[in-house]
Amino acid sequence: MIDLHYWPTPNGWKVSIMLEECGLPYRLMPVDIGGGDQFSADFLRISPNNRMPAIVDHEPMGGGDPISIFESGAILEYLAEKSGQFMPSEPRDRFAVLQWVHWQMANLGPMMGNANHFKNYGKNIADDPKQLEYGTKRFVGEVDRLSGVMDAQLSVNEYLAGDAYSIADIITWPWAFLIGRMIDESMWEQFPHLKRWVDLIHQRPAVQSGRRVGQDLGKRELTDEEEKARRELLFNQTNDKVRAAREAAAKANA
Ligand SMILES: N[C@@H](CCC(=O)N[C@@H](CS)C(=O)NCC(=O)O)C(=O)O
Incomplete structure (x- = not known):
């Protein structure tokens, strides 16, 4: 089974479309990027750049421990290789x-x-x-x-x-x-x-x-306060913000 860490945006759709095309079984793990899920300790371990999409494959090629991958390009290359589809071998x-x-x-x-x-x-x-x-x-x-x-x-x-x-x-x-x-x-x-x-x-x-995967996830009307917080979170990121999220995550894991 593949966990798809996802929110319905263009970068997320790349992977949901690929999984649908390949017919590989997957489980949706919503990452509410407006609500700050991308800074959670668990998610940062999978995707250190605090961006979705990411996947965790519990039955990776070649066996062994689950493999996690972030960056949609790397994810699509992996899924193409795993499924033997949509990537020529020559x-x-x-x-x-x-x-x-x-x-x-x-x-x-x-x-x-x-x-x-x-x-x-x-x-x-x-x-x-x-x-x-x-x-x-x-x-x-x-x-x-x-x-x-x-x-x-x-x-x-x-x-x-x-x-x-x-x-x-x-x-x-x-x-x-x-x-x-x-x-x-x-x-x-x-x-x-x-x-x-x-x-x-x-x-x-x-x-x-x-494209329809998780289509209702981002549809809730936000209050003005929530909208302001969402903008601050998404459009005002610096190293300070990312470092603070990492430190809090490390503390929670200590
Ligand atoms: N190059 C990355 C881009 C991913 C990306 O920018 N994801 C956005 C949503 S479309 C995100 O997770 N944003 C969260 C944030 O800005 O904190 C990829 O293709 O996977």
Whole structure:
């Protein structure tokens, strides 16, 4: 059995979709990131960067003690290897997939997260709209650039890494399908090949069931106080905050 430490966000969906695609049995372990679960002692032991998703596989490949993995790219590589699916074994094809997996992890995910922060969340946080202007321009520009990168690739390939569906598609889709919603719906007109691929992947039953995993978890209406605390927790993290959480966790374990 695999424990999936999860909250319904794009990074979480990558793993729920992969598990649904592979047909591997898993158990949902909610991590309420707005409520601070990511700083609990137990979770930090699994995911020292205080981010979800993470998994614990109680029947790991090769046997032995349970294995825990954080970072969605590493998790998808592990699940591909364990299930023997969505990752070619021939080196040329394998690295064609891996380069897009790493591209997503280093580019689309972080840039979209920052674009969404400055464009949408930031206005509830910064008092002066000028503070948001440069960040919005920089990161929305990057998302536009990256959309062009995907569009060019998908103009000559059915899937991101070539002619087969792979973990490159599974890891990229949960961010890519939100580009219009986060940035501007009219942008799709400029990227028809990307739109074709977004719709193609969306038709897969495992993508739809993966997206529904834990869909009610984040739906509770928050009071103003709770919303303020959530923002402070998520958008004002420094080393001090992370260190304090670790020290409290170590104390609790002593
Ligand atoms: N690179 C990481 C990113 C994970 C990530 O940023 N997760 C967010 C939710 S989408 C999180 O757990 N945030 C908690 C926090 O900011 O404290 C991955 O792909 O696994």
